[in-house]
Amino acid sequence: MTASSKTAARLALLLTLASSPALGDESPADATRAQSLFEQGRTLMKDGRFAEACPKLADSQRLDPATGTLLNLAVCHEKVGLTATAWSEFHDALSQARREDRDERARFARQHIEALEPVLSWLTIVRAAGTRVDVRLDGALLGEATLGAATPVDPGRHAVEADAPGKRPWKADVDVGPNGDKKVVEVPDLQDEGPRVAPMTWTSHPGRRVAGIVLGGVGVASLAVGALAGIQAASKWSARRNDCPGDVCNAAGLDEDTTSRHLAAVSDLGLGLGVVALGAGTVFVLMSKGTESRADVRADVGPGHAGLVLGGAF
DSSP: OOHHHHHHHHHHHHHHHSOOOOOSSSSSHHHHHHHHHHHHHHHHHHHHHHHHHHHHHHHHHHHHHHHHHHHHHHHHHHHOOOOHHHHHHHHHHHHHHHTTEEEHHHHHHHHHHHHGGGGGGEEEEEEEETTOOEEHHHHEEETTTTTTTTEEEOOOEEEEEEOOTTTTOOOEEEEOOOOSEEEEEOOOOOOOOOOOOOOOEEOOOHHHHHHHHHHHHHHHHHHHHHHHHHHHHHHHHHHHHHHHOOOOOOOHHHHHHHHHHHHHHHHHHHHHHHHHHHHHHHHHHHTTTEEEEEEEEEEEETEEEEEEEEEEEE
């Protein structure tokens, strides 16, 4: 028997096992729609149009849950490469078939579970020790027991997010391949969110635009001075290393050491003043544009950077 004929035979067996959705507590209208969607899905599967069949079978299962429909849906998802979804659905169908004493259905589900397990893709999400943050995978909140444990996922791109009160949200996308691919994502310590300043409301005033332009000019000049001092400090520090072999410096080295430190301090001051002045200038210019404005200012401080984040309505 060829591979295609084997596939057709297995599909025929499945459709025989799941001849129709079982009737439950659904309304007559839901039962009718579920039956129609089930029949449409079966026809599409017979034609090999699995991508079109899966949504119809999923809607049928939602309207009228039944073991037969679930088995069809699991096979459909298996055919389109959603291995973890199919594996989970086969497990659910196996449990239902055992409760219903449907040995043939249980055996069918178990065979597919065993065939899927070697090709499942796995994702492990590790959270930094001692941290208390909420972690989500594709929007779903993960429980404590899931973190650090390998979890079957469908091949493709997945979004991992983390957040906590007073912390900056974190997000990363991870691509998980098929055929047993394993990926690990480490959630880092979340950075503290900068303090927020109370919203400010003001009315327009022509003088604010002038003040904003002046402050902006001061900011640009300060940034230029800070950048130039930083370049000179780096140059002096490089020269200092040549005149200070080991821990011993000659006279030139000592002078270069002192000068580089002074220039570095000037650079830090200039850059910091420039950021603040430029930010304040921007605020004043925006204040001059409308009859009434509102701003939300937040300090943005982190490793190696500092500044202001401005939001609101202008």
